[in-house]
Amino acid sequence: MPELPEVETIKNDLAKSLVGMRITGLWWDSPKQLKPSPQMVEDNIIGTTIEKIERRAKIIQFFLSNQKILIVHLKLTGRLLIRDRKEPADKWAHIILRLSDNLDLRFCDMRKFGYLRIMSDEKELDEVLKEFGPEPFTPEFTVEKFKKILSVFSLPIKILLMDQKKIAGVGNIYANEALFLAGINPRIQANTLSNGQMVQLFHCLLKVLTEGIKFRGASDQSYLDAFGREGEYQKHFRVYQQDNKSCPNKCGGKIVRMKLGGRGTFYCPKCQKL
DNA sequence: CATGGGTCCTGAGTGC
DNA sequence: TGCACTCAGGACCCAT
Numbered sequence: 001m002p003e004l005p006e007v008e009t010i011k012n013d014l015a016k017s018l019v020g021m022r023i024t025g026l027w028w029d030s031p032k033q034l035k036p037s038p039q040m041v042e043d044n045i046i047g048t049t050i051e052k053i054e055r056r057a058k059i060i061q062f063f064l065s066n067q068k069i070l071i072v073h074l075k076l077t078g079r080l081l082i083r084d085r086k087e088p089a090d091k092w093a094h095i096i097l098r099l100s101d102n103l104d105l106r107f108c109d110m111r112k113f114g115y116l117r118i119m120s121d122e123k124e125l126d127e128v129l130k131e132f133g134p135e136p137f138t139p140e141f142t143v144e145k146f147k148k149i150l151s152v153f154s155l156p157i158k159i160l161l162m163d164q165k166k167i168a169g170v171g172n173i174y175a176n177e178a179l180f181l182a183g184i185n186p187r188i189q190a191n192t193l194s195n196g197q198m199v200q201l202f203h204c205l206l207k208v209l210t211e212g213i214k215f216r217g218a219s220d221q222s223y224l225d226a227f228g229r230e231g232e233y234q235k236h237f238r239v240y241q242q243d244n245k246s247c248p249n250k251c252g253g254k255i256v257r258m259k260l261g262g263r264g265t266f267y268c269p270k271c272q273k274l
Numbered sequence: 275c276a277t278g279g280g281t282c283c284t285g286a287g288t289g290c
Numbered sequence: 291t292g293c294a295c296t297c298a299g300g301a302c303c304c305a306t
């Protein structure tokens with residue numbers, strides 16, 4: 001599933017290839033995934049030029065020449081593929097933007113949880129984006145800010161890490177990996193971590209996110225970049241989906257899978273004690 | 275503020 | 291071989 005590193009990779013691919021392109025058409029077979037409605041999206045994008053493409057949290061933003069912004073959330077199984085129009089149809093393609101130079105931007109989504117949404121102006125976009133917590137890799141994401149957030153909540157630390165309102169962009173893969181690297185049990189209440197543990201976790205989180213970007217994301221089930229290529233980070237998972245394998249720290253223990261907040265959670269009981 | 279449940283959706287996996 | 295069933299999960303919504 002696309003998290004910060006995967007969405008960042010896709011955004012960079014798109015920015016490289018699509019800035020300056022004109023949107024000439026829209027095709028869809030899944031109306032619910034075009035918000036607020038297919039007609040509204042169509043009316044606001046046709047004939048515009050893509051001026052800038054950015055990412056905030058797991059959301060990709062296309063800034064258009066008419067000052068509207070098209071945002072995309074890939075959720076669990078969404079893909080954005082740049083294709084030549086004559087290339088064969090992609091599996092699970094539900095929305096296609098027709099672009100200049102005979103290009104398609106194909107939104108494919110097996111589970112149909114993702115969406116495209118047109119924002120009428122920057123103000124409306126800001127209303128959405130301001131709900132997110134601090135963005136990793138920006139100056140506002142400091143160790144002090146991180147510690148402050150953790151100290152306010154008694155939630156299990158893994159649930160806090162994945163809460164987009166608290167910290168932006170972190171999902172299940174990178175939360176599991178960061179907690180393992182930091183040697184912190186996913187169930188521990190955030191506000192009971194020691195200063196040292198919080199500092200450690202801050203650095204481990206940035207480390208795994210950096211690794212994820214370096215390896216162009218993790219293709220554990222359905223993720224592909226904008227050119228249809230798999231990422232490599234799944235080859236470097238320490239604990240995510242590694243249940244029953246021996247702990248990478250060679251502690252002699254085995255990685256265990258449990259449920260936390262309804263989500264698959266992977267950890268080493270010996271290295272990440274409660 | 276915390277916690278737990280339901281919702282969206284469909285491919286993959288299991289059991290018979 | 292095929293049918294019925296369960297499971298997975300990001301974000302959001304609701305009730306308690």
